[in-house]
Amino acid sequence: MTAADRRVLPGFKPAISLTVGYVSLLILIPLATLVLKSASFSPAAFWAAVSSPRALAAYRLSVVTALAGGAINAVFGVVVAWVLVRYEFPGKRVVDALVDLPFALPTAVAGIALTSLYAENGWIGKHLAPLGIKVAYTPLGIVVALTFIGLPFVVRTVQPVLEDLEPEIEDAAAALGAGRVATLLRVVLPAVLPALATGFALAFARGLGEYGSVVFIAGNMPMVSEITPLLIMIKLEQFDYAGATAIALVFLIVSFSMLLAVNALARRAAARLRMR
């Protein structure tokens, strides 16, 4: 019996043809163009574009700010998820719905709103200015934007795991003499950790490529506050396609490694859940 014979439902052929055709035209061929285009440059020119001081500064800034945004979300995202799952308080449903705002609000709108808030005369910025803290038009502003963008990823991956956590496990820990803090750190946290890692990686990957919300608040000074997607954009506007392509390819490889890592993490977490 071949695999085809076991198929009871019709429609495999048209569905798979349409799917493969569409992703080939829309995703595979365009991305392959990027790789082929880079291959047409001499290795020396490619290396020069990829390793210029300005490009290196942009990679470093992108990675550091995306890590910082992910880390802030990892901490506060777990607190938000915990509060939403475990506690009752007025307005909880609205708050729960609001967590998805960064998915729904266009990035450009988020960008100008955050900039106006954190500028020196903004609602939040004017309280920070006397303390000597400048957020808008500095790398700190990029972290603020990436924290906004990445927030739902951590909350929405941790929340269902907390919901599924069996209360009996915590009872058992308490019955065996563990204090509340020890129970949280040694029973609840390990159970949440795979989901937290996935959420962090998703927020990090999204932050790495984010453009719309960052360009308004970043200040965009070369070497200081210029993220990699912006550098690609600038090279395109200067018709430096070779440079833009080379940097984009390096960036694409980083992004895909992240995607694979996320999928591997998710599979491991799923396997762990099934073992229980």
Add this chain to the structure above:
Amino acid sequence: MSDRPIPRPGHRDESRVVRLLLIGVAMSFLVLFLFMPLVAVFAKAFEKGAAAYVAAIVEPTARAAIRLTLTVAAIVVPINVVFGVAAAWALAKFEFPGRGLLVTIIDAPFAVSPVVSGMVFVLLFGAHGVIGPWLIAHDIKIIFALPGIVIATLLVTSPFVARELLPLMESQGNDEEEAALTLGGSGWRTFFHISLPKIRWGLLYGVVLCNARAMGEFGAVSVVSGHVRGLTNTLPLHVEILYNEYNSQAAFAVASLLGCLAIVTLILKAIVESRVHGRSVNQYRHRERATARVGESEGQSPSEKTGAVEVRPWESTSAV
């Protein structure tokens, strides 16, 4: 007592002070990062009064941007719905070699920077691109025109419907479809009468997310649009231009339209979620009373959780 939640045992609970502290921390964080930006959009939009607000929106280039954004969404969303349903059908109902790879490829646009997503089409269709010269010779404009904006938006929004339907279809199984086919229903009839109604809420949810992103996409569209005012400026690009011209009130007025889109999206999302996913914020308490297990889905994101909570009141004592 029976209809009131059973109080949680003390050892499973934090003290009142810790609880209030955690709620305080979480709420401050959300107010600072989510609530205030949203409020700021509308506050700044009405900074100079309602007349200035209306003027910024009915201004001809703003109206052209609204029209373009609606046109792009009207083309992109139906195409990605057809793709999403086909992809989810093939992936959820059948086993075949390379299935995992195909899922990864469908997910790819989520991992690629929007700027790179736009740029690949400049490399393909631009004046110096792979088929650019051929396009110029035949007088076909793709980059810096509507087709380019549509194609870039198609790429960026392609995973939404497929990603939403795949786990839903996987969890539902094929029993009804098989019964319909056994009873002599044709393939298409089975699809429209059985399969489609089964996934309708999940489909709506995917459409809502796809539409929000299609109307709000900035990075990818920015690369391929060319920013011609009144011609190739979508709403987000129009916001950018106004803002960079220091016309911030007008920028926020136009941005508030997209803010409304976001609010409508969130409301629809909440409605659909309670219908299809049976997920409520009070689920933990139900869970505790019922100690029912949710069918474990492979998916990691909550939107992929599909099993409704099975409440078994007769078991409620076991939770205590």
